[in-house]
Amino acid sequence: MRATVMYGAGDVRVEDVPDPRVQEPTDAVVRVLRAGICGSDLWPYQSMPASEQGRRMGHEFLGVVEDLGAEVSGLNRGDLVVTPFVWADNTCDFCAEGLQTSCRHGGRYGFDDVDGGQGEAVRVPQAKGTLVRLPVGEDSALLASLLTLSDVFCTGHHCAVTAGVSPRTSVTVIGDGAVGLSAVLAAKRLGAEQILLMGRHTQRTDLGRRFGATDVIAERGEEGVQRVRALTGGDGTHRVLECVGTKQALQTAFGVARDGGVVSRVGVPQYDEGPIGFDMVMRNPTLTGGAAPARAYIEELLPDVLDGTIEPGRVFDRAVNLAGVPDGYRAMTDREALKVLIRA
Amino acid sequence: MRATVMYGAGDVRVEDVPDPRVQEPTDAVVRVLRAGICGSDLWPYQSMPASEQGRRMGHEFLGVVEDLGAEVSGLNRGDLVVTPFVWADNTCDFCAEGLQTSCRHGGRYGFDDVDGGQGEAVRVPQAKGTLVRLPVGEDSALLASLLTLSDVFCTGHHCAVTAGVSPRTSVTVIGDGAVGLSAVLAAKRLGAEQILLMGRHTQRTDLGRRFGATDVIAERGEEGVQRVRALTGGDGTHRVLECVGTKQALQTAFGVARDGGVVSRVGVPQYDEGPIGFDMVMRNPTLTGGAAPARAYIEELLPDVLDGTIEPGRVFDRAVNLAGVPDGYRAMTDREALKVLIRA
Numbered sequence: 001m002r003a004t005v006m007y008g009a010g011d012v013r014v015e016d017v018p019d020p021r022v023q024e025p026t027d028a029v030v031r032v033l034r035a036g037i038c039g040s041d042l043w044p045y046q047s048m049p050a051s052e053q054g055r056r057m058g059h060e061f062l063g064v065v066e067d068l069g070a071e072v073s074g075l076n077r078g079d080l081v082v083t084p085f086v087w088a089d090n091t092c093d094f095c096a097e098g099l100q101t102s103c104r105h106g107g108r109y110g111f112d113d114v115d116g117g118q119g120e121a122v123r124v125p126q127a128k129g130t131l132v133r134l135p136v137g138e139d140s141a142l143l144a145s146l147l148t149l150s151d152v153f154c155t156g157h158h159c160a161v162t163a164g165v166s167p168r169t170s171v172t173v174i175g176d177g178a179v180g181l182s183a184v185l186a187a188k189r190l191g192a193e194q195i196l197l198m199g200r201h202t203q204r205t206d207l208g209r210r211f212g213a214t215d216v217i218a219e220r221g222e223e224g225v226q227r228v229r230a231l232t233g234g235d236g237t238h239r240v241l242e243c244v245g246t247k248q249a250l251q252t253a254f255g256v257a258r259d260g261g262v263v264s265r266v267g268v269p270q271y272d273e274g275p276i277g278f279d280m281v282m283r284n285p286t287l288t289g290g291a292a293p294a295r296a297y298i299e300e301l302l303p304d305v306l307d308g309t310i311e312p313g314r315v316f317d318r319a320v321n322l323a324g325v326p327d328g329y330r331a332m333t334d335r336e337a338l339k340v341l342i343r344a
Numbered sequence: 345m346r347a348t349v350m351y352g353a354g355d356v357r358v359e360d361v362p363d364p365r366v367q368e369p370t371d372a373v374v375r376v377l378r379a380g381i382c383g384s385d386l387w388p389y390q391s392m393p394a395s396e397q398g399r400r401m402g403h404e405f406l407g408v409v410e411d412l413g414a415e416v417s418g419l420n421r422g423d424l425v426v427t428p429f430v431w432a433d434n435t436c437d438f439c440a441e442g443l444q445t446s447c448r449h450g451g452r453y454g455f456d457d458v459d460g461g462q463g464e465a466v467r468v469p470q471a472k473g474t475l476v477r478l479p480v481g482e483d484s485a486l487l488a489s490l491l492t493l494s495d496v497f498c499t500g501h502h503c504a505v506t507a508g509v510s511p512r513t514s515v516t517v518i519g520d521g522a523v524g525l526s527a528v529l530a531a532k533r534l535g536a537e538q539i540l541l542m543g544r545h546t547q548r549t550d551l552g553r554r555f556g557a558t559d560v561i562a563e564r565g566e567e568g569v570q571r572v573r574a575l576t577g578g579d580g581t582h583r584v585l586e587c588v589g590t591k592q593a594l595q596t597a598f599g600v601a602r603d604g605g606v607v608s609r610v611g612v613p614q615y616d617e618g619p620i621g622f623d624m625v626m627r628n629p630t631l632t633g634g635a636a637p638a639r640a641y642i643e644e645l646l647p648d649v650l651d652g653t654i655e656p657g658r659v660f661d662r663a664v665n666l667a668g669v670p671d672g673y674r675a676m677t678d679r680e681a682l683k684v685l686i687r688a
Contacts, residue, residue, distance in 0.1 A: 094603060101626060102603035162630075259438060259446035269625060273617035281613060281634045282445060286506075287620065290628035 003119025004057040004325050008050035012057070012326040020115050020123035025069040026089075028127030030081060032344040033138060034147045035117045036060035036316070037328050038085075039177055039339075040268050045329050058118030059085040059109040060150040062134065062143065063344070065127075072127045080138065081131040083117070083124060084294035085109070085151040090129030098296035103129075117150075118325055120344055132298045135306070144313030144341055145305045148182065149298045152339070153312035155266050156182025157301060158292030159241045160190055163264035167191035169238035172228055172256045173213070176204035178315040178339040179266060180243035181211055185312055187241065188212025189304065196231060198224055198252070204338055207314060221248065225255035236261065242289070247271040257285050264289035316341040347463025348401040348669050352394035356401070356670040364459050364467035369413040372471030374425060376688040377482060378491045379461045380404035380660070381672050382429075383521055383683075384612045389673050402462030403429040403453040404494040406478065406487065407688070409471075416471045424482065425475040427461070427468060428638035429453070429495040434473030442640035447473075461494075462669055464688055476642045479650070488657030488685055489649045492526065493642045496683070497656035499610050500526025501645060502636030503585045504534055507608035511535035513582035516572055516600045517557070520548035522659040522683040523610060524587035525555055529656055531585065532556025533648065540575060542568055542596070548682055551658060565592065569599035580605065586633070591615040601629050608633035660685040 003017045020029050035058050044055070062082040065075055075081070088095055088103035095103050105126060110116035115123055124130055134146055148154075156179055165171055171192045173183045176199025187195050188211060197213035198220075199205045205216040217227045229236055235258045242253040245267025253263040254275065266289050276287065304310045318337040320328045321344075328340035347361045364373050379402050388399070406426040409419055419425070432439055432447035439447050449470060454460035459467055468474055478490055492498075500523055509515055515536045517527045520543025531539050532555060541557035542564075543549045549560040561571045573580055579602045586597040589611025597607040598619065610633050620631065648654045662681040664672045665688075672684035 097604060099604040099628060101628065162628075260441060260443040269621045272619065272621040274620040275616065276618040276620060276631065277613045277616040284443060284445065284506075284632075284634035284637075286630060286632040288628075288630040288632075290625045293628075 001120035002322050004116060005054040006044060006048060006057050007054045009044070009046055009048050011050070012045065012329050014322050014325055017056070017119065020121050022067050022069045023123065024125060025071040026126050026128065027069045028065055028072055028075060028124045028131060029067040029121055030063040030083070030124055030131070031066045031121045032061045032063040032117060032119060034062050034143050035342040035344055036147055036150065036152065037118070037325070037332055037340040037342065038151055039179060041329070042333055043268060043270070045333060056110040056116035058116035060147060060152070061117030061122065062147050062150060064138065066121065068127065074128055075131060075133065080134045080136060082134055082146055082149050082298065083130055084154070084298065087124060087126050087130040088295055089126045090295060095129065098293055100293040100295040101291045118342055120322070130295065142305060144316050145311055147341070148312040148315065149294065149301060149305065151292070151294060152178050152315060153182045153185070153301065154294035154297045155179050155292040156243070157186040157297050159183045159243060159264045159266040159289055160186040162288045163239040163241055163262045165190045165192050165239050167193065170194040170232060171239045171241065172196045172198060172237045173241045173243060174198045174249050174253055175243035175267065176201050176208055177243060181208050181315055182312055183241040183243050184208050184213050185211040185310055189310060194237070196228055196237060198228070201335070221252065222255070224252055228256040232258070238262070240264070243267050245270050247274060251275050254280060254285060259283045260285070262286045262288060266290070266292060315339045319343055345464040346666050348460060349398040350388060350392060350401050351398045353388070353390055353392050355394070356389065356673045358666050358669055361400070361463065364465050366411050366413045367467065368469060369415040370470050370472065371413040372409055372416055372419060372468045372475060373411040373465055374407040374427070374468055374475070375410045375465045376405045376407040376461060376463060378406050378487050379686040379688055380491055380494065380496065381462070381669070381676055381684040381686065382495055383523060385673070386677055387612060387614070389677060400454040400460035400463070402460035404491060404496065405461030405466065406491050406494060408482065410465065412471065418472055419475060419477065424478045424480060426478055426490055426493050426642065427474055428498070428642065431468060431470050431474040432639055433470045434639060439473065442637055444637040444639040445635045462686055464666070474639065486649060488660050489655055491685070492656040492659065493638065493645060493649065495636070495638060496522050496659060497526045497529070497645065498638035498641045499523050499636040500587070501530040501641050503527045503587060503608045503610040503633055504530040506632045507583040507585055507606045509534045509536050509583050511537065514538040514576060515583045515585065516540045516542060516581045517585045517587060518542045518593050518597055519587035519611065520545050520552055521587060525552050525659055526656055527585040527587050528552050528557050529555040529654055533654060538581070540572055540581060542572070545679070565596065566599070568596055572600040576602070582606070584608070587611050589614050591618060594618050598624060598629060603627045604629070606630045606632060610634070610636060659683045663687055
């Protein structure tokens, strides 16, 4: 089959790889219908050292079950399914707590002989625990929004949930990328009435307003902090959703957090150490967030997608076929595209 | 009156200062009966640049109301009272949320023409909101334990509360200083059944065991992390109470935290940046804590002290009079004394 392999920074190729097949009785093989390029895919695209072996890419996808191991109950060939971006047994103690990202028998796509999602098909380990059936057909207009349950919308939701967003909290969202916009939508869905979006790309912040942002702050750094404070009586917001991943963004996050507030971060940190020293202690902020256990959220969010209450798939503003994936990486890196949908 | 003034690292003097008097109608003057030397007093003792003016010291004290401003209701001359280590109006929105450390009209002892607690008397601003009456006499045997409500036990309690310690959580406490031991006692009081205390001073960890520690880990750094993991089936504990304040202690805290767990820190951070980068993201830890709003906890904890259920005053293992305060600083710095009680 054809699949996406990254050989180093800027070097993404679509090439022939072995067809996936059931190897363990807990596996399924899924033919990919839709996949996404994730903001986190861009970090290796910008920095990965050259590699002869390459690295299989993609962890956001939905598709059709083609084959099943003997121990996979609850699924049938032909089912349309979405995967969370990490696979998990969904039965261990961590999974039971809703932390499937720490599953004792889980793992990541594209590693350890497991396919990536940016290809024609994927062997999915722990298929019973991992895959969630979608009650739609292959031609559904909802596929783009359903695909966001694989990662980006669940990541925004995780950010809002771990931050404790509620109707009683004001919220700042830092970042107008697909995750930041998803966080806006999630905060709105959880009832937040004041949602300040920090971002400077008008097309993106316009979508942010459609998703529920009440104010847009284009200023960055200390200027941005002062702007948020001006909009919140000097105090900052109760909750801050940090969806960028740079140290500057985290610094801004603490700067706009109300005393006793919560900063949740879901961007992949591009730093080893962060600004959490003495200055923060009197103000009692909490820092939380991390990789989203998407599997914990899919069933809860699915009805709102199916009935059109939310349209998280609007973050996709470009679609490519498999051959177009390398150009999709380029377009997202150049900020030509917000997020790229792959029609496999 | 006599009071403690620090003129630089290692230079603590007890000398004559102006007698406090009511300046604002919201003030009270409190004659100090008992005061404490705090671990946080030792940081300037080790690093304060020489100063001609000096700095008034002390923020943990209890005593007797000597005088009251016209607007202070609910208190009478002769009342025995304890103060939280920051004063607060206890009516603003932050106070109403239990975050008196961020009070809109609050402040710190020893700054802005407010006395420190390590002296004969203190002008207490916002006395009505700040001071809590204690139903005991000046000769009560409970004074040492009641004094811990001013800071150290409330700080340990804040650490445990913000971490979310409960009967269902395992706990690691990092640090066998007075705050760490208080955190052990607080965790035990909140129902934790497994409490691992990381510390290497046997006298102190023995008190930790009396306070409720189930295991003591003397190893530090990576070795200490491995030891905690060995005691917890490889997983680490749900809650980690970081009561030291160094970067190494914070690193250890993240190392011993179970995935999805909470690290709360109440030691004064001796670092500007901390290890919160990529490695942590897949594990979803939360970092919380900060300066304890002791005022929010005093009424809740007071009954357990009064009826002897808990004896947090056991952290005081040396008593001095005012003249002995400089030697008290030295003794704590040299780790001769765990915590010094001042009989003013």
